[in-house]
Amino acid sequence: MILGASTFVEGVDNAFILILAFSFFFLIAITGLIIYFIWRYNNKRNPKATQIKDSISLELTWTIIPIFLVLGMFYYGYVGWIPMKRPPEEGLKVTANARMWSFSFQYENGRTSDKLYVPVDSAVIIRLNALDVLHSFYIPAFRVKEDMVPGLTNNRTWFEATKTGTYNLFCTEYCGLQHSYMLSEVVVMEKEEFKIWYEDTTAVAAVAPEGANMALLGRQLLQSKGCIACHSLDGRDLVGPTYKDAWGTMVNVVTDGQSRQVTYDDEYVIRSIYEPDYDIHEGYRPGQMLSYEGELSDQDIEMIIEFLKTLAP
Ligand SMILES: [Cu+2]
Numbered sequence: 001m002i003l004g005a006s007t008f009v010e011g012v013d014n015a016f017i018l019i020l021a022f023s024f025f026f027l028i029a030i031t032g033l034i035i036y037f038i039w040r041y042n043n044k045r046n047p048k049a050t051q052i053k054d055s056i057s058l059e060l061t062w063t064i065i066p067i068f069l070v071l072g073m074f075y076y077g078y079v080g081w082i083p084m085k086r087p088p089e090e091g092l093k094v095t096a097n098a099r100m101w102s103f104s105f106q107y108e109n110g111r112t113s114d115k116l117y118v119p120v121d122s123a124v125i126i127r128l129n130a131l132d133v134l135h136s137f138y139i140p141a142f143r144v145k146e147d148m149v150p151g152l153t154n155n156r157t158w159f160e161a162t163k164t165g166t167y168n169l170f171c172t173e174y175c176g177l178q179h180s181y182m183l184s185e186v187v188v189m190e191k192e193e194f195k196i197w198y199e200d201t202t203a204v205a206a207v208a209p210e211g212a213n214m215a216l217l218g219r220q221l222l223q224s225k226g227c228i229a230c231h232s233l234d235g236r237d238l239v240g241p242t243y244k245d246a247w248g249t250m251v252n253v254v255t256d257g258q259s260r261q262v263t264y265d266d267e268y269v270i271r272s273i274y275e276p277d278y279d280i281h282e283g284y285r286p287g288q289m290l291s292y293e294g295e296l297s298d299q300d301i302e303m304i305i306e307f308l309k310t311l312a313p
Pocket residue numbers: 098099100101134135136171172173174175179182
């Protein structure tokens with residue numbers, strides 16, 4: 001059993017264990033009976049088969065007993081499921097944005113992050129927002145799993161974490177090539193600690209400290225924002241063009257159906273991030289990359305550019 005850390009754990013695990021126990025019982029019982037019958041009714045021991053016809057009591061037995069078994073499974077499943085479908089009115093509200101192939105989380109005060117930070121013992125209501133294709137929001141330790149559907153408004157889920165710690169958060173709907181890269185973490189903090197994190201608005205517009213290694217921070221951003229799921233650093237061709245040996249070169253692009261050449265410089269990179277479909281790198285498809293307008297600050301882009309420069313030929 002995966003260790004549990006939310007108020008849903010008991011309900012889900014009860015239903016799971018009950019169904020597992022029934023299945024296990026029947027696996028053993030049926031296998032045992034098959035073996036016994038093979039021995040008891042083989043041709044040597046029982047040369048003449050007995051015909052049994054119309055046994056009311058047998059029919060009733062194998063109808064009534066299974067009805068109670070499946071109703072029992074239904075009961076536990078239902079009782080465990082109902083609280084999941086009834087988010088409370090009050091609670092921390094977070095919007096989860098999913099795109100190929102990363103998650104980002106947005107809080108009501110404007111904070112955004114790549115991991116889901118939440119306080120312990122408090123209701124957290126998540127608005128599920130898919131920006132491109134079907135994804136699914138899955139936190140095994142909380143027994144939370146809900147599809148994220150593009151265009152479906154007011155699609156929500158919720159949970160209340162019961163233990164501090166860090167837990168896996170996965171996309172669990174196959175959403176394309178790098179689906180397996182689409183994972184993040186839930187960090188459950190003490191309430192006080194969370195309050196400090198939440199109110200730390202300096203983090204909204206992160207300012208890199210004086211003398212920070214901008215290129216290294218840029219490298220980390222490409223990772224945390226999920227860019228490297230589509231853009232390799234080593235020359236491999238993924239969904240998008242590689243970053244390797246790109247900076248400063250001439251790129252063949254298609255703009256409004258016209259082929260032209262542009263220099264891979266600041267202006268080109270900034271436009272590619274904010275308006276990916278303006279210039280289409282020849283040989284690649286439009287509509288794959290979504291704009292990061294509002295998700296990457298000017299300084300973030302500056303860091304990314306510093307890193308891209310280190311990959312110049
Ligand atoms: Cu996904």
